[in-house]
Amino acid sequence: MTTQVSFQIAPASRMANVSYAIRDLAVVADQVAKQGHKILYLNIGDPCTYDFQTPPHMIEAATKAMRDGFNGYGDSLGEHSAVEAIRARAERRGFQGIRGVMVGFGSGEVIDHCLTALINPGDNVLTPCPDYPLYGAVLGKISAEPNPYFLTEENGWQPDLDDIAARINSRTKAILLINPNNPTGAIYSKETLEGIAELARRNNLLILADEIYDSLVLDEEQKHISIAALAPDVPVITFNGLSKAYLVPGWRIGWAVATGPEGALDDYLEAVYKLLRARLSAPHPFMYAIAPALNGPQDHLIEVRNKLRRRRDITAEWAARTPRVSLTAPHGAFYAFPKLDIPEDDKVFVTELVQQKYVLCVHGSGFGQRPGTHHMRIVYLPPEDVLRQAYDRISEFMAERYRD
Numbered sequence: 001m002t003t004q005v006s007f008q009i010a011p012a013s014r015m016a017n018v019s020y021a022i023r024d025l026a027v028v029a030d031q032v033a034k035q036g037h038k039i040l041y042l043n044i045g046d047p048c049t050y051d052f053q054t055p056p057h058m059i060e061a062a063t064k065a066m067r068d069g070f071n072g073y074g075d076s077l078g079e080h081s082a083v084e085a086i087r088a089r090a091e092r093r094g095f096q097g098i099r100g101v102m103v104g105f106g107s108g109e110v111i112d113h114c115l116t117a118l119i120n121p122g123d124n125v126l127t128p129c130p131d132y133p134l135y136g137a138v139l140g141k142i143s144a145e146p147n148p149y150f151l152t153e154e155n156g157w158q159p160d161l162d163d164i165a166a167r168i169n170s171r172t173k174a175i176l177l178i179n180p181n182n183p184t185g186a187i188y189s190k191e192t193l194e195g196i197a198e199l200a201r202r203n204n205l206l207i208l209a210d211e212i213y214d215s216l217v218l219d220e221e222q223k224h225i226s227i228a229a230l231a232p233d234v235p236v237i238t239f240n241g242l243s244k245a246y247l248v249p250g251w252r253i254g255w256a257v258a259t260g261p262e263g264a265l266d267d268y269l270e271a272v273y274k275l276l277r278a279r280l281s282a283p284h285p286f287m288y289a290i291a292p293a294l295n296g297p298q299d300h301l302i303e304v305r306n307k308l309r310r311r312r313d314i315t316a317e318w319a320a321r322t323p324r325v326s327l328t329a330p331h332g333a334f335y336a337f338p339k340l341d342i343p344e345d346d347k348v349f350v351t352e353l354v355q356q357k358y359v360l361c362v363h364g365s366g367f368g369q370r371p372g373t374h375h376m377r378i379v380y381l382p383p384e385d386v387l388r389q390a391y392d393r394i395s396e397f398m399a400e401r402y403r404d
């Protein structure tokens, strides 16, 4: 006879610190979709969901690697050809003093290991607010103390350097910046980057620079500058990957490049490498698409940026003509973070928006925002007709709701 027990498996208490707003709201959308409604998804930064196609030569390189038998584990830090291509690209973008290259399951995995190897419980990393929620989730998992600094909407969403300076304390280990930014679409100025580098110098801090959108700069007058190129004397870990600009988020290929003064990063990098060795390797055959992607034709990027520019403009035009919506124009990536002049919580707003008009965006509070402000994050990857339909529905929702 089997014993009847009622199992109760409790999660670790640190999991109370972990949330991921982007996927959380998708659960609400799933319920709405199950009722038979067709949802317009403006919530996930996956270009392959829309009309963007992976460059064929990358597919050829990955499938050739499979046919050639690269189906076992690969090198833990990254296959030689991949590491060399990443290093060469970084050098073309002005990086000097490269101390290490690490390839992982998307940049997300490398970010996780780089934070885990850095932080003791109670330490903190200065993280932007608003922020891409992966960072908060990983920092929560490793029991870091939250230490957000504000991005300033009135100043093109540039980081508030005084706010960063005021928040540095004895447990601060690093400053994180996301440039081009998710969720605001901002590109950081040279002055901002110089200011951040100077704070790192004065306070002996590591800089973590997430540059996964560095090829998706939409306006000619805006130039992306890598902080690693600007401040070769400061230890910097720069994250990047194939997911966004090379249109293969499902291949899970990302990397980090470590730069800085000789010797400064040795012990730390060895700790990161230990974690990378423990998980064996990134997806092996897909690593063989890194060199063809970075060194091969870049023509697809012209089309991607042209499409995104038009979609960004449609988004900005809608925001400009819609009462209660104001948008600091995004210049890079494929996100907009308009401010909402609404009385209720923005999570209530986006939840009822998907329930009533079947348009899915993510609430600003899921990314963090200045107290008392409300926003929503829009992913403007969908084709123009879908975007226009979505914006008409949001306008209709707001007109019915606020009657002004």
Ligand SMILES: Cc1ncc(COP(=O)(O)O)c(C=O)c1O
Binding pocket: 045, 105, 106, 107, 108, 109, 132, 178, 182, 210, 212, 240, 241, 242, 243, 249, 252, 253, 254
């Ligand atoms: C700023 C930022 N960093 C990192 C990632 C993770 O990308 P991946 O793990 O696919 O390289 C994303 C994904 O949306 C992102 O927006």
